[in-house]
Amino acid sequence: MSIHTGQKAPEFSLPDQAGETHTLSQYSGKWVLVYFYPKDMTPGCTIEACEIRDNFSAFKKANVVVLGISADSQKLHEKFARTFSLPFPLLSDPKKEAISAYGAVAKKSMFGKTFLGIVRSSVLIAPDGTVAKMYPKVSPKGHAQQVLQDISALTKS
Helix, strand or coil: CCCCCCCECCCCEEECCCCCEEEHHHHCCCEEEEEECCCCCCHHHHHHHHHHHHCHHHHHHCCEEEEEEECCCHHHHHHHHHHCCCCCCEEECCCCHHHHHCCCEEEEEECCEEEEEECCEEEEECCCCEEEEEECCCCCCCHHHHHHHHHHHHHHC
């Protein structure tokens, strides 16, 4: 990832599945989990999103805003959120500007072809807008619980 713990998190301004624009600065004073994922409606991305959904009350209780970001369209995000009852914003970044700013793009290969793709990764941003913790290569299963454990540890210190 091209950002580091302790540095100011890059600002972004992106629309969600309902067309509402979200900026990082609007969540100043709150913990923010920004999770980057490759594609709506795919198995790994669905597992990750549903685990966050299933733990969403714990995120809210810990005062953590959850924002999912991929390059998919608002329309596909809307379908994904509706199909799986996702209670958090999915932000559309088709130009991959925020995705790139957070270092969530890397060379990938599939079927013998190399391409630049989105790396499943997350960044936990502290209430002061700095990067508190980075998750450079996320396994979809168990990620939500790991973040909640880290939040608990960070807020106790």
